[in-house]
Amino acid sequence: xxxxxxxxxxxxxxxxxxxxxxxxxxxxxxxxxxxxxxxxxxxxxxxxxxxxxxxxxxxxxxxxxxxxxxxxxxxxxxxxxxxxxxxxxxxxxxxxxxxxxxxxxxxxxxxxxxxxxxxxxxxxxxxxxxxxxxxxxxxxxxxxxxxxxxxxxxxxxxxxxxxxxxxxxxxxxxxxxxxxxxxxxxxxxxxxxxxxxxxxxxxxxxxxxxxxxxxxxxxxxxxxxxxxxxxxxxxxxxxxxxxxxxxxxxxxxxxxxxxxxxxxxxxxxxxxxxxxxxxxxxxxxxxxxxxxxxxxxxxxxxxxxxxxxxxxxxxxxxxxxxxxxxxxxxxxxxxxxxxxxxxxxxxxxxxxxxxxxxxxxxxxxxxxxxxxxxxxxxxxxxxxxxxxxxxxxxxxxxxxxxxxxxxxxxxxxxxxxxxxxxxxxxxxxxxxxxxxxxxxxxxxxxxxxxxxxxxxxxxxxxxxxxxxxxxxxxxxxxxxxxxxxxxxxxxxxxxxxxxxxxxxxxxxxxxxxxxxxxxxxxxxxxxxxxxxxxxxxxxxxxxxxxxxxxxxxxxxxxxxxxxxxxxxxxxxxxxxxxxxxxxxxxxxxxxxxxxxxxxxxxxxxxxxxxxxxxxxxxxxxxxxxxxxxxxxxxxxxxxxxxxxxxxxxxxxxxxxxxxxxxxxxxxxxxxxxxxxxxxxxxxxxxxxxxxxxxxxxxxxxxxxxxxxxxxxxxxxxxxxxxxxxxxxxxxxxxxxxxxxxxxxxxxxxxxxxxxxxxxxxxxxxxxxxxxxxxxxxxxxxxxxxxxxxxxxxxxxxxxxxxxxxxxxxxxxxxxxxxxxxxxxxxxxxxxxxxxxxxxxxxxxxxxxxxxxxxxxxxxxxxxxxxxxxxxxxxxxxxxxxxxxxx
Numbered sequence: 001x002x003x004x005x006x007x008x009x010x011x012x013x014x015x016x017x018x019x020x021x022x023x024x025x026x027x028x029x030x031x032x033x034x035x036x037x038x039x040x041x042x043x044x045x046x047x048x049x050x051x052x053x054x055x056x057x058x059x060x061x062x063x064x065x066x067x068x069x070x071x072x073x074x075x076x077x078x079x080x081x082x083x084x085x086x087x088x089x090x091x092x093x094x095x096x097x098x099x100x101x102x103x104x105x106x107x108x109x110x111x112x113x114x115x116x117x118x119x120x121x122x123x124x125x126x127x128x129x130x131x132x133x134x135x136x137x138x139x140x141x142x143x144x145x146x147x148x149x150x151x152x153x154x155x156x157x158x159x160x161x162x163x164x165x166x167x168x169x170x171x172x173x174x175x176x177x178x179x180x181x182x183x184x185x186x187x188x189x190x191x192x193x194x195x196x197x198x199x200x201x202x203x204x205x206x207x208x209x210x211x212x213x214x215x216x217x218x219x220x221x222x223x224x225x226x227x228x229x230x231x232x233x234x235x236x237x238x239x240x241x242x243x244x245x246x247x248x249x250x251x252x253x254x255x256x257x258x259x260x261x262x263x264x265x266x267x268x269x270x271x272x273x274x275x276x277x278x279x280x281x282x283x284x285x286x287x288x289x290x291x292x293x294x295x296x297x298x299x300x301x302x303x304x305x306x307x308x309x310x311x312x313x314x315x316x317x318x319x320x321x322x323x324x325x326x327x328x329x330x331x332x333x334x335x336x337x338x339x340x341x342x343x344x345x346x347x348x349x350x351x352x353x354x355x356x357x358x359x360x361x362x363x364x365x366x367x368x369x370x371x372x373x374x375x376x377x378x379x380x381x382x383x384x385x386x387x388x389x390x391x392x393x394x395x396x397x398x399x400x401x402x403x404x405x406x407x408x409x410x411x412x413x414x415x416x417x418x419x420x421x422x423x424x425x426x427x428x429x430x431x432x433x434x435x436x437x438x439x440x441x442x443x444x445x446x447x448x449x450x451x452x453x454x455x456x457x458x459x460x461x462x463x464x465x466x467x468x469x470x471x472x473x474x475x476x477x478x479x480x481x482x483x484x485x486x487x488x489x490x491x492x493x494x495x496x497x498x499x500x501x502x503x504x505x506x507x508x509x510x511x512x513x514x515x516x517x518x519x520x521x522x523x524x525x526x527x528x529x530x531x532x533x534x535x536x537x538x539x540x541x542x543x544x545x546x547x548x549x550x551x552x553x554x555x556x557x558x559x560x561x562x563x564x565x566x567x568x569x570x571x572x573x574x575x576x577x578x579x580x581x582x583x584x585x586x587x588x589x590x591x592x593x594x595x596x597x598x599x600x601x602x603x604x605x606x607x608x609x610x611x612x613x614x615x616x617x618x619x620x621x622x623x624x625x626x627x628x629x630x631x632x633x634x635x636x637x638x639x640x641x642x643x644x645x646x647x648x649x650x651x652x653x654x655x656x657x658x659x660x661x662x663x664x665x666x667x668x669x670x671x672x673x674x675x676x677x678x679x680x681x682x683x684x685x686x687x688x689x690x691x692x693x694x695x696x697x698x699x700x701x702x703x704x705x706x707x708x709x710x711x712x713x714x715x716x717x718x719x720x721x722x723x724x725x726x727x728x729x730x731x732x733x734x735x736x737x738x739x740x741x742x743x744x745x746x747x748x749x750x751x752x753x754x755x756x757x758x759x760x761x762x763x764x765x766x767x768x769x770x771x772x773x774x775x776x777x778x779x780x781x782x783x784x785x786x787x788x789x790x791x792x793x794x795x796x797x798x799x800x801x802x803x804x805x806x807x808x809x810x811x812x813x814x815x816x817x818x819x820x821x822x823x824x825x826x827x828x829x830x831x832x833x834x835x836x837x838x839x840x841x842x843x844x845x846x847x848x849x850x851x852x853x854x855x856x857x858x859x860x861x862x863x864x865x866x867x868x869x870x871x872x873x874x875x876x877x878x879x880x881x882x883x884x885x886x
Contacts, residue, residue: 007079029860346587353580443468764821
């Protein structure tokens with residue numbers, strides 16, 4: 001079935017407040033281009049609303065133009081040709097709800113028109129709320145919204161595709177769906193699923209039977225374990241009783257307690273010996289410290305002799321350094337005095353030079369201030385004159401009556417209205433021309449006036465008029481025209497309104513008003529010129545000018561007073577200020593350098609003096625120490641103490657070595673290990689003996705309880721129940737396996753039938769797919785959607801995978817190819833097809849886009865395609881003109 005949209009018109013719909021109409025759509029490919037936010041998706045939404053939304057829907061507020069109130073009425077008009085017959089659909093929403101469908105000379109309205117379109121195009125309406133994808137049917141499959149090209153949902157259109165496929169493969173394969181075969185398979189599957197999961201594992205009663213066997217088996221194994229444990233515990237009790245009686249008779253832990261006492265006594269002896277060794281070591285350390293102190297004391301006494309000689313030599317060197325420092329200070333002091341006198345003379349010369357330079361600057365300031373005073377006096381005078389002119393103009397304008405321009409314009413309009421009324425009245429009035437002999441007078445009388453006519457003239461009569469003739473008699477002239485009286489009244493009203501306006505403004509006529517307006521404008525212009533003149537000479541007003549004048553006078557007085565305070569001009573020549581300052585800087589630098597040198601020499605002198613005094617003090621102290629009698633006595637005593645300490649140290653070292661050898665031979669670590677070993681052994685033996693006694697009591701009690709339970713009888717009862725559970729499980733297992741085998745056989749038969757049913761769709765897919773992926777194939781799943789893609793790699797190997805695992809761009813490309821195949825299939829079944837692609841293939845690289853263009857061009861040979869894009873440069877090679885939306 002051929003379908004072609006020929007015209008689209010939208011109005012008051014989103015961004016299209018004003019009407020937008022597109023005509024001349026081609027039967028094949030139509031490419032509409034526009035930048036982002038230009039309304040491409042709005043047009044796609046308009047087409048969808050025209051078909052999918054009820055005209056009385058209250059949930060289409062997204063169609064309303066932004067910022068519009070409740071009165072907006074979005075409208076869509078579509079002209080299309082279906083099977084050679086012209087159709088026109090007009091639908092408006094919200095503020096003005098209506099729907100009209102014209103089919104040739106036939107007209108359908110409202111819900112009838114919408115249901116007719118739904119039946120023809122293969123979609124449905126939502127029973128409540130907005131239309132959703134599950135209602136869109138065939139158009140929802142073939143119309144791609146922006147950003148959804150990779151999403152392919154066949155469910156809403158599956159029934160239509162099944163109908164199309166059944167029409168091509170015949171009734172035998174068409175019995176695939178909605179027949180007794182599928183119902184029987186579904187029933188067997190339901191029975192099989194009652195016993196098995198989708199992966200073949202048991203469930204429900206089958207699973208419970210298996211779990212029952214496991215439960216009874218577990219209980220039987222537990223009883224078997226209890227019986228075996230009972231028998232083992234009987235043997236264990238006998239062995240424990242025998243061992244307990246043997247331990248009671250032998251009591252082996254007593255022998256170990258005696259060995260433990262001997263080991264502890266040996267350990268005590270070793271600890272006492274180690275304590276004595278530790279005391280000797282402490283005394284040995286004390287002796288070593290005393291010997292070190294004595295050695296250091298003797299060495300210090302010996303160093304005192306050599307220090308005395310060194311102090312004498314240092315004193316001589318310090319005396320020589322002090323003499324040299326005294327000579328350097330005297331030389332530096334002479335240089336500093338000379339530099340100080342030169343610097344004083346340079347400072348005085350610089351002071352005189354600055355004084356004369358200041359005198360010159362003050363004289364220049366007086367001259368500059370006097371010039372500024374003259375300028376400020378002139379500016380102040382001109383400003384005061386301009387201020388006086390401005391005040392005079394303002395005073396003159398205060399007593400003159402004024403009139404506004406708008407008021408004059410109103411008088412002009414009233415005058416024009418009066419003249420227009422007069423002209424209209426004259427155009428309709430009766431024209432009376434007269435030429436009377438000399439001396440002849442005619443009397444004229446109307447309702448409004450009386451007068452005479454004589455000589456020559458002309459009168460316009462717009463009301464009944466009576467002419468009295470000279471010889472007697474009258475002529476009554478009644479002007480014709482139904483609107484003459486109205487024109488006369490209008491003229492009189494215009495005259496009255498004009499006179500009232502003139503009186504309100506205090507003028508005699510329009511010329512007087514215009515003259516007054518011109519005079520006011522002239523005065524205003526003179527005032528503006530006077531204000532501009534004042535702004536030029538005094539932009540900030542008179543006060544700044546007066547302040548500048550006073551400031552100039554103040555500067556003159558200040559500079560003259562400063563000149564008067566300066567001393568007399570010196571009689572000698574004065575250096576320029578810069579030369580005097582340079583000479584002063586040089587003299588000052590020399591003075592500072594000489595002062596620094598003097599200070600350094602004095603510091604060296606003080607340091608030499610301090611060094612000489614220190615050396616002299618140390619030399620005297622060293623001589624006094626050598627001459628002290630106590631020094632000799634202390635040296636003899638220290639030598640004697642050193643000999644005695646050495647003898648005691650040797651004796652203690654020998655005793656410590658002998659004690660250490662005895663301890664090493666006795667091995668205290670082994671003795672400690674023997675004590676620990678014997679303690680553990682005693683504890684273990686006594687604890688084991690007690691534990692065996694407790695175990696015997698526990699086993700006796702446990703065996704008494706087990707004997708009362710009747711374990712053998714319980715085991716026989718469990719064996720019977722376990723047999724029943726195994727027989728039930730075997731029965732359910734045979735049923736589950738039989739149903740599973742039956743379903744697999746029926747499903748294989750169904751898949752073969754499904755393959756024959758899908759063959760036309762597979763054929764159409766393989767018509768397009770090689771243009772994109774040469775050598776590739778796509779398998780159709782039971783839902784009639786592309787499932788598995790099989791293709792060859794560069795090395796010749798074959799790879800396969802789910803289409804949904806491909807990249808975004810590849811899924812979008814395969815999604816469009818699938819839609820083209822569905823469109824071919826539906827068209828062959830007599831269904832109307834239209835493909836709408838909103839910004840499709842934007843995620844395709846250049847090579848894939850080129851291949852998809854071939855696919856699209858081929859599909860456009862059989863279907864009308866509306867492609868909306870914001871990338872016109874990508875579609876210039878499609879053999880059709882690009883249509884901008886502007």
